[in-house]
Amino acid sequence: MGNENSGSAVPSERFAEMVVRTLRHEVGDLLQSVYSAVAILQERLPRGQTLERTILTDLRARAETCKNELDAAHDLVCPLSLNRASLDLAELVGGIAASFSLRFPGLQIVNESVPPLKIWADAQRLAQAGSLLMMSLCQAARSKVVVRTRGQPDEGLVEWSFRHDGAAASAEQLSWLNSPFNTTRHARFGLGLAFARRVIELHGGQIEAGAEPEGGFKVNLIWPVGQPSA
Numbered sequence: 352m353g354n355e356n357s358g359s360a361v362p363s364e365r366f367a368e369m370v371v372r373t374l375r376h377e378v379g380d381l382l383q384s385v386y387s388a389v390a391i392l393q394e395r396l397p398r399g400q401t402l403e404r405t406i407l408t409d410l411r412a413r414a415e416t417c418k419n420e421l422d423a424a425h426d427l428v429c430p431l432s433l434n435r436a437s438l439d440l441a442e443l444v445g446g447i448a449a450s451f452s453l454r455f456p457g458l459q460i461v462n463e464s465v466p467p468l469k470i471w472a473d474a475q476r477l478a479q480a481g482s483l484l485m486m487s488l489c490q491a492a493r494s495k496v497v498v499r500t501r502g503q504p505d506e507g508l509v510e511w512s513f514r515h516d517g518a519a520a521s522a523e524q525l526s527w528l529n530s531p532f533n534t535t536r537h538a539r540f541g542l543g544l545a546f547a548r549r550v551i552e553l554h555g556g557q558i559e560a561g562a563e564p565e566g567g568f569k570v571n572l573i574w575p576v577g578q579p580s581a
Contacts, residue, residue, distance in 0.1 A: 371425045378421055385414040412454065416486065420539065423483055423546040427531055433473040433553050435577065440509060441466035441500050443474060447481050448498050455489045463499035470509050471577035472554055477511075480550045483543035484513050484570055491517040491540070491568070502576065508556075509576050514569040519562035520544075528560065547572060 389411045396403055441464040448462035481498075488496050492515035499512045520540065526533055527541025528548055547570070548558045556574020563569050 368429050371421075371428050375421045375425045379418065382414045382418050386411065389414075419479070419482060419486075420542060423479065423542055426479075427542070427546050427549055431476075431549065431553065433476060435471050435473050437469060437471055438474045439467045440464070440470050440472070440477070440511065441468040443478060444481065444498055444500050444511065447478065447485060451485050451489055451496075458489055458492055459495045460489070461495065461497045463497060468500055468502055468509065469576075472574075473550075476550045476553075480543075480547040480572075481511070484547055487540040487543045488513050488515045488517075488568070488570070491515055491520075493517045507576050508573055511572040512569060514563060514567055516567045519566075519568045520560065525560060528558065544570070 389407050393404065393407055396407075444464045445462055445466070448460055448464075452458075452460045485496070485498070494516060496513070496515045500510065502509050524540045525544070527545045531541070531545040544558070544560060551558050551572045551574050554574040554577070556572065559571040559573070561569065
């Protein structure tokens with residue numbers, strides 16, 4: 352028997368785009384209300400209300416995380432292009448590491464990136480991918496996260512690595528590298544891996560992820576340094 356709905360069926364790719372666009376719009380409006388409410392409450396709080404200010408700051412941080420994940424899901428499913436320019440990767444990574452040190456004061460976050468490390472890339476997309484990975488690794492770490500950048504001049508490559516001392520990622524989490532949204536479990540970790548892969552592949556590189564021999568977990572992003580077109 353033929354499929355009566357085949358003529359009106361929406362391709363899975365288009366349906367996924369419709370879902371993430373709708374979520375981004377509807378939830379984005381809610382998050383904007385959260386930002387506004389937090390700002391108003393922070394202005395009206397009397398001095399000395401430390402606990403209340405901490406709660407509001409945490410609320411805004413959680414809303415920001417939700418926004419970043421919605422943006423990543425949208426950019427993972429929808430068409431994505433790069434806006435490349437000259438940038439110092441070590442400086443960009445240092446800023447990300449510093450922000451997460453403040454956000455996770457109980458963790459030792461070690462930045463082994465020494466500027467300058469000039470590359471030709473999309474700073475916004477790299478920051479987006481790096482922040483998603485850092486969030487996942489910080490939440491999975493036991494006590495330490497190490498982030499590092501280094502150039503490979505002989506091969507014209509740059510490497511950006513992340514590692515933590517917690518439990519290694521499961522096969523289900525790693526499956527997001529090849530099949531994003533195949534599972535909804537551990538979605539935050541998987542989304543970070545999948546989005547980082549898309550961004551790095553658009554830069555002409557690749558991502559490697561797996562358990563460390565001495566324990567913990569590591570993610571490597573490797574791609575060409577690049578240069579302006581003629």
